Amino acid sequence: MRQSQLFTKARKEAPSDEVAKNAQLLIRAGFIYKEMAGVYSFLPLGLRVLNKVEDIIRREMNEAGGIEMRTAVLQSKDVWEKTNRWDDEVVDNWFKTKLKNGGEVGLSFTNEEAYSNILKQYISSYKDLPIYPYDFKSIFRNESRSKSGIMRGREFYWKALYSFSQDEAEHEVFYEKMKTAYRNIFDAVGIGHVTHLTFASGGTFSKFSHEFQTVTDAGEDSIYIDEKSGIAINKEVYNDEVIADLGLNKESLVEKTAVEVGNVFSLGTKFSAPFDLKYKDKNGEEKLVVMGSYGIGLGRLIGTVVEVLSDDKGIVWPKSIAPFAVHLVELAGADDADIHAEAEKLYGELTRKGIEVLWDDRDLRAGEKFAESDLMGIPLRAVISKKMIEEGKVEIKIRATGEVRIVDRADIPSIVDKIN
Numbered sequence: 335m336r337q338s339q340l341f342t343k344a345r346k347e348a349p350s351d352e353v354a355k356n357a358q359l360l361i362r363a364g365f366i367y368k369e370m371a372g373v374y375s376f377l378p379l380g381l382r383v384l385n386k387v388e389d390i391i392r393r394e395m396n397e398a399g400g401i402e403m404r405t406a407v408l409q410s411k412d413v414w415e416k417t418n419r420w421d422d423e424v425v426d427n428w429f430k431t432k433l434k435n436g437g438e439v440g441l442s443f444t445n446e447e448a449y450s451n452i453l454k455q456y457i458s459s460y461k462d463l464p465i466y467p468y469d470f471k472s473i474f475r476n477e478s479r480s481k482s483g484i485m486r487g488r489e490f491y492w493k494a495l496y497s498f499s500q501d502e503a504e505h506e507v508f509y510e511k512m513k514t515a516y517r518n519i520f521d522a523v524g525i526g527h528v529t530h531l532t533f534a535s536g537g538t539f540s541k542f543s544h545e546f547q548t549v550t551d552a553g554e555d556s557i558y559i560d561e562k563s564g565i566a567i568n569k570e571v572y573n574d575e576v577i578a579d580l581g582l583n584k585e586s587l588v589e590k591t592a593v594e595v596g597n598v599f600s601l602g603t604k605f606s607a608p609f610d611l612k613y614k615d616k617n618g619e620e621k622l623v624v625m626g627s628y629g630i631g632l633g634r635l636i637g638t639v640v641e642v643l644s645d646d647k648g649i650v651w652p653k654s655i656a657p658f659a660v661h662l663v664e665l666a667g668a669d670d671a672d673i674h675a676e677a678e679k680l681y682g683e684l685t686r687k688g689i690e691v692l693w694d695d696r697d698l699r700a701g702e703k704f705a706e707s708d709l710m711g712i713p714l715r716a717v718i719s720k721k722m723i724e725e726g727k728v729e730i731k732i733r734a735t736g737e738v739r740i741v742d743r744a745d746i747p748s749i750v751d752k753i754n
């Protein structure tokens with residue numbers, strides 16, 4: 335893509351009411367636009383990142399047996415009354431609205447009821463199980479705090495998968511598979527090294543649920559990490575009994591601030607019972623379906639990557655989710671047609687090899703272009719200037735390490751290949 339076609343431009347300042355580093359950087363670099371507190375639009379650059387994160391998650395979900403669908407955002411009162419979760423006294427973060435011809439609807443704040451209600455139509459025998467439907471969807475929560483940028487939105491985009499199994503044993507197998515899938519996802523987006531499997535409260539059906547907590551000061555949770563195993567305990571369940579139960583030692587646990595980037599939860603029959611979601615087993619006996627839920631907030635995940643990996647110059651994307659792999663910066667004035675032509679040639683060579691390139695073809699000062707490039711965080715910068723043309727070379731800079739090298743243009747694809 336030519337940068338002259340991109341309408342977004344780097345800004346020196348984020349809106350004065352934006353206090354979260356992730357949103358400040360993403361706004362300044364032109365990835366997101368702040369509509370209001372807790373609500374952000376994704377601009378072209380931001381959408382490219384979001385789509386890449388979505389693809390990584392989708393690949394892992396499909397690999398584990400997931401099947402993608404999309405539940406409606408507008409939800410009817412009767413469905414949620416079945417579980418007593420329509421009541422604002424019970425759920426305090428609903429956004430609700432009225433229909434013109436009477437009646438109320440709610441905007442999905444989660445998906446359990448929607449899935450149980452739909453799947454009741456399709457599950458009747460043990461032959462129908464297990465199944466693992468999931469969706470990517472915009473979720474609406476009237477959160478009281480929203481000072482964490484895209485890490486806590488009032489509107490946010492998530493992946494939620496629900497497992498429907500015959501019994502606890504079948505459920506457990508999939509639950510473990512999801513933990514592995516989540517680990518793969520957090521590794522793939524570059525935060526695996528600071529993300530901890532964390533024991534958290536499990537609700538009525540299991541002793542614990544599991545959260546994936548990423549250590550960052552921008553988080554809102556406190557966790558206790560066992561530095562040897564990497565396993566952590568959420569402060570909400572932290573006590574001597576739990577520590578002993580997990581075979582951990584109080585002395586080796588370190589308290590850290592962290593953000594929950596994802597969670598896996600055993601739901602038992604909590605959401606199958608109210609919907610009478612049953613199947614006939616091999617002996618013709620009717621049994622309630624055993625469920626689990628598995629969520630990841632994509633905005634929260636992107637915000638966390640920005641918080642964890644950025645430096646004083648701006649964002650540092652891992653290549654896996656960077657909007658482009660290469661930022662090709664030409665340093666050409668209005669009458670440097672040869673430099674522009676040379677940049678265009680390199681742009682063509684790289685894109686033909688399947689490398690995604692953002693080509694800064696604008697007539698701006700070098701300093702301005704470099705500062706903007708650092709802020710944007712594209713993994714490799716390649717500079718075409720008069721001096722480089724004379725030498726028949728290209729100057730490259732690796733964003734993550736700051737390393738600068740003069741290389742042959744033909745070497746760029748293999749260098750890109752090696753970047754993480």
Ligand code: ATP
Nearest residue numbers: 477485486487490492594595596597629630631634
């Ligand atoms: P938290 O305790 O941080 O509010 P939660 O327990 O409410 O999270 P879930 O309802 O389990 O979260 O949602 C599943 C996932 O969705 C979370 O692990 C998180 O990644 C993401 N998520 C939850 N709330 C938000 C939000 N307001 N903005 C962005 N992502 C969110």
Ligand code: MG
Nearest residue numbers: 427475477486
């Ligand atoms: Mg919440």
